[in-house]
Amino acid sequence: xxxxxxxxxxxxxxxxxxxxxxxxxxxxxxxxxxxxxxxxxxxxxxxxxxxxxxxxxxxxxxxxxxxxxxxxxxxxxxxxxxx
Amino acid sequence: xxxxxxxxxxxxxxxxxxxxxxxxxxxxxxxxxxxxxxxxxxxxxxxxxxxxxxxxxxxxxxxxxxxxxxxxxxxxxxxxxxxxxxxxxxxxxxxxxxxxxxxxxxxxxxxxxxxxxxxxxxxxxxxxxxxxxxxxxxxxxxxxxxxxxxxxxxxxxxxxxxxxxxxxxxxxxxxxxxxxxxxxxxxxxxxxxxxxxxxxxxxxxxxxxxxxxxxxxxxxxxxxxxxxxxxxxxxxxxxxxxxxxxxxxxxxxxxxxxxxxxxxxxxxxxxxxxxxxxxxxxxxxxxxxxxxxxxxxxxxxxxxxxxxxxxxxxxxxxxxxxxxxxxxxxxxxxxxxxxxxxxxxxxxxxxxxxxxxxxxxxxxxxxxxxxxxxxxxxxxxxxxxxxxxxxxxxxxxxxxxxxxxxxxxxxxxxxxxxxxxxxxxxxxxxxxxxxxxxxxxxxxxxxxxxxxxxxxxxxxxxxxxxxxxxxxxxxxxxxxxxxxxxxxxxxxxxxxxxxxxxxxxxxxxxxxxxxxxxxxxxxxxxxxxxxxxxxxxxxxxxxxxxxxxxxxxxxxxxxxxxxxxxxxxxxxxxxxxxxxxxxxxxxxxxxxxxxxxxxxxxxxxxxxxx
Numbered sequence: 001x002x003x004x005x006x007x008x009x010x011x012x013x014x015x016x017x018x019x020x021x022x023x024x025x026x027x028x029x030x031x032x033x034x035x036x037x038x039x040x041x042x043x044x045x046x047x048x049x050x051x052x053x054x055x056x057x058x059x060x061x062x063x064x065x066x067x068x069x070x071x072x073x074x075x076x077x078x079x080x081x082x083x
Numbered sequence: 084x085x086x087x088x089x090x091x092x093x094x095x096x097x098x099x100x101x102x103x104x105x106x107x108x109x110x111x112x113x114x115x116x117x118x119x120x121x122x123x124x125x126x127x128x129x130x131x132x133x134x135x136x137x138x139x140x141x142x143x144x145x146x147x148x149x150x151x152x153x154x155x156x157x158x159x160x161x162x163x164x165x166x167x168x169x170x171x172x173x174x175x176x177x178x179x180x181x182x183x184x185x186x187x188x189x190x191x192x193x194x195x196x197x198x199x200x201x202x203x204x205x206x207x208x209x210x211x212x213x214x215x216x217x218x219x220x221x222x223x224x225x226x227x228x229x230x231x232x233x234x235x236x237x238x239x240x241x242x243x244x245x246x247x248x249x250x251x252x253x254x255x256x257x258x259x260x261x262x263x264x265x266x267x268x269x270x271x272x273x274x275x276x277x278x279x280x281x282x283x284x285x286x287x288x289x290x291x292x293x294x295x296x297x298x299x300x301x302x303x304x305x306x307x308x309x310x311x312x313x314x315x316x317x318x319x320x321x322x323x324x325x326x327x328x329x330x331x332x333x334x335x336x337x338x339x340x341x342x343x344x345x346x347x348x349x350x351x352x353x354x355x356x357x358x359x360x361x362x363x364x365x366x367x368x369x370x371x372x373x374x375x376x377x378x379x380x381x382x383x384x385x386x387x388x389x390x391x392x393x394x395x396x397x398x399x400x401x402x403x404x405x406x407x408x409x410x411x412x413x414x415x416x417x418x419x420x421x422x423x424x425x426x427x428x429x430x431x432x433x434x435x436x437x438x439x440x441x442x443x444x445x446x447x448x449x450x451x452x453x454x455x456x457x458x459x460x461x462x463x464x465x466x467x468x469x470x471x472x473x474x475x476x477x478x479x480x481x482x483x484x485x486x487x488x489x490x491x492x493x494x495x496x497x498x499x500x501x502x503x504x505x506x507x508x509x510x511x512x513x514x515x516x517x518x519x520x521x522x523x524x525x526x527x528x529x530x531x532x533x534x535x536x537x538x539x540x541x542x543x544x545x546x547x548x549x550x551x552x553x554x555x556x557x558x559x560x561x562x563x564x565x566x567x568x569x570x571x572x573x574x575x576x577x578x579x580x581x582x583x584x585x586x587x588x589x590x591x592x593x594x595x596x597x598x599x600x601x602x603x604x605x606x607x608x609x610x611x612x613x614x615x616x617x618x619x620x621x622x623x624x625x626x627x628x629x630x631x632x633x634x635x636x637x638x639x640x641x642x643x644x645x646x647x648x649x650x651x652x653x654x655x656x657x658x659x660x661x662x663x664x665x666x667x668x669x670x671x672x673x674x675x676x677x678x679x680x681x682x683x684x685x686x687x688x689x690x691x692x693x
Contacts, residue, residue: 035470035537037296038158040191045300053331057437058446058536060329064307065222066189067329069433071445071535 016049017059017076024048025080036078039068046083096139097176101149103142103255104173106200107184108192109156110541112212114138115242115550116184117153120252124557136467137169144256149179158192159296160199166468174203179259181207182251187217187224187239188542190311194303197233206258207235210251214239216542219319223312232306243547325543328430338434341427345418349411350496350507356410357497365406373397385582393627394581400574403494403623404567411493416558419457424546424554428453429538436536442519443526445536448478455482457489457558459651463658473531476663479655480525483647483667484674485518487618490566491643494622499639502632510639517644517678566617569649573616577609577624586612596676602683603638604628610642617648633690637683644675 013028027045030036040063041047048062058069070078105120107113118124121140138153154173155166174181181200185193200207209230217224230237236254240247318326328334374391381387391397422428428450436446448469455462459482466475487495499507526533580586589612590597590605597603606628614621621642630638646668647655655664 033534033537034161035158037300038192039537039539040195040300042297042300044297051329051331053434053437055437056440057331058433060433060540064189064191064304065220066192067540069436069446069536069538069540071436071440071537073535074537 013079013081015076016047016061016070016078016080017052017072019049019080019082021049021051024083026083027078028081029079031074031077033074036070036074039066040064041068041070041078047080096137096150096152097172099150101147101259102173102176102178103149103151103259104178104181104205105151105153105184106170106181106196107156108158108186108189108196110539111156111184111186111193112242113153113156113184116182116210116212116251117151119242119245119248121151124553136464137173144252144259147256147260149255149259151182152178157196159196161296174200174205178205180255181205182210182255183207184210184212184242185237187211187214188220188222190224190307191300191303194233194306195299198299198302201234206261207233208251208254208258209233209235209237210242210247211237211239212242213542215241215244216544220322220542221314221317223314225310225312229306229310232310243550321543321545325426325430328427328543329433329540331434334430335434338431341422342431345422348418349414350500353411353414353493353496354500356414357406361406361410365401369401369405370398373401388582389578392578392582394578396571396574396578399577399623400571402626403574403620404570407497407623407626408490408493408619411496412489412562413559415457415489415492416555416562419453420551420555420558421546424544424551426541426543429540430543432536432538433540442522443533444474444477444481444522445533447536447538448474451478452482452486455486455488456492458562459483459486459488459647460654462486463651463654467658470534471531473529474533476529476659477522477525477533479659480667481518481521483651483655484521484644484671485514487514487643488648490562491618491622494619495639495643498622498625499635502635506632506636506639509636510643513640513678513682514643517674565650569617570620573613573620576616577613577620580609580612600676600680600683601637601641602687603630603634603641607638610638611645614642614645615649618642618645621645633683633686637679637686640682641675641679644671644678646671646675 016025016027019025025047027041027043027047030041030043036042041061045063050060050062050067052059056072058071059075061068061070105113105117117138117140120142123138123140136155140151140153142149142151152173154170157167157170159167160171160174161167183193183197183200185197197207197209211224211226211229214224224239226237226239236258238247238250238254240251328337374397377387377391377397381390387395389396431453432446432449434446435449439446439449448466451462451465451469454465462482463479466478469475469478495510496507499510580589586606586609590608593608593611594605597605597608601607607625607630609624610621613624622639625635625638625642628634646652652664652668655667
């Protein structure tokens with residue numbers, strides 16, 4: 001999971017964990033976890049970041065019509081761009 | 084074992100003729116379809132992964148009989164998990180037809196899998212389930228356009244209310260009896276319509292590339308956009324509530340209230356049921372009646388004692404099972420089944436992921452841990468859904484150590500609660516501390532990694548009344564059927580053990596442990612003997628010993644941490660291996676004696692109590 005850290009990517013891309021809540025994002029890069037793409041979190045899909053839970057909790061995303069929670073360790077390796 | 088623990092894993096099922104497969108993404112209601120179409124009841128819940136292996140049942144369509152196979156829900160056919168590998172094997176085994184269940188509230192994901200399935204050239208009937216929830220959410224789905232896009236019949240259903248099943252049966256019959264048409268080519272053409280590069284994956288089954296995966300997504304999204312129209316944007320009250328419950332504020336306080344209230348209801352209502360109804364019934368009516376009956380016909384002696392003596396079979400089977408355990412079991416299932424059907428449990432998994440992470444597992448494991456408060460067997464089977472072996476093993480160990488099943492919880496609540504609320508809370512506190520410690524230790528001890536939480540949050544649903552009652556009835560019936568045999572066996576052992584004098588022999592042998600180390604009376608050894616058979620039987624014998632409060636506390640802790648029952652041992656050996664089963668058994672037994680002894684020693688030193 002830790003391989004895909006890519007901080008020098010193009011300027012507006014940032015990680016989903018620290019991205020602002022309540023905004024829409026286009027996914028740019030995802031770590032290789034099969035379940036993510038199964039749930040529709042794959043490059044170019046649009047997600048809304050609903051909430052982030054404190055103290056190392058997950059982030060809650062709206063992906064199409066479904067809600068998906070993604071743990072901190074994965075969310076911080078998903079790169080997104082605001083749309 | 085009966086339905087909720089039964090896992091069909093007979094490989095010959097794969098070879099059967101006349102198979103119809105029941106498929107779909109997780110948590111779309113496949114199990115409800117299976118129950119309704121075959122008459123075999125399968126526990127269904129509002130969260131993913133209730134079916135972790137496949138189930139088989141007979142289904143009659145016209146004058147022909149078919150085998151309906153309920154496969155575990157999968158998101159893809161990549162064979163990347165055991166569940167998906169099972170699905171792939173069945174798709175390649177020549178089924179007559181597939182009944183594919185789509186979640187109307189969440190069409191994209193289902194469509195993605197549906198498109199992937201079309202590669203296999205098997206006729207598919209689509210059930211568009213939860214159409215009522217979709218309407219509630221203001222989604223209007225063009226069913227005929229969807230049917231056209233998918234190239235198969237689409238039938239709107241509300242499975243929990245049994246709406247749409249006649250049409251499903253008719254469609255399945257037609258498809259299964261028709262000679263295999265050349266649907267495959269059309270399907271492949273459809274699946275490949277977005278992929279103009281002439282991909283190599285299209286006609287062949289097997290692992291598909293990442294690129295193919297994204298093409299399926301694109302296509303699924305496109306279809307969903309075309310067939311779904313949002314009619315209104317005002318979310319229903321239930322959806323708003325579901326959203327409020329997921330916000331960190333006030334979601335977390337609400338969750339704490341829900342958990343504490345559930346606990347309060349189980350303890351309070353269980354206690355009331357015991358005190359007002361079941362205890363007087365047993366003590367004043369049933370036991371005097373059977374005693375009177377047997378004394379009339381059987382002369383005093385060892386046989387009479389075994390039947391209706393102090394530990395007599397017909398005395399303790401009522402005193403322990405009916406009065407001590409049943410009230411809590413009943414109320415637990417009332418509360419638990421409700422929570423399960425609303426879809427609240429995955430919400431707890433999300434809200435408390437941060438806390439559970441500190442212990443070493445992830446939020447998703449909470450669902451299995453909560454399940455274990457009912458019975459450890461289905462919970463341990465449920466850990467199959469875990470993505471790493473380390474997570475499976477950790478959750479299983481934590482459950483075996485410190486999560487008492489409901490019948491043991493019932494017995495513990497009855498006994499400690501009759502002394503004081505503080506003793507009850509103290510016992511729970513010790514269990515919690517041990518639970519956390521076991522998590523922390525095993526997370527260092529076991530090799531491997533734990534994947535972070537990735538979980539779909541289901542719609543919040545008001546449980547359907549009829550489905551709820553059926554499930555509750557099945558749960559209680561299953562409990563009685565499954566638990567009764569071993570419990571009666573334990574009771575019979577207890578009766579014979581006590582009356583034959585064997586108890587005295589074992590008690591003398593273990594006296595240094597029981598009396599010297601734990602400070603309990605020597606007769607308490609009965610609990611350690613019976614606890615091997617069933618967990619609550621480690622607690623129940625403490626009932627008649629007139630223990631001091633401090634002895635009761637020690638006894639309760641020892642019983643709680645003591646080894647898991649025979650059925651759990653069996654499932655550990657089956658799901659892992661004998662080494663794991665023996666290891667957990669030895670570790671729990673030693674821990675329970677160690678902690679019990681420490682409590683006794685510290686208590687004696689500090690408080691001067693015995």
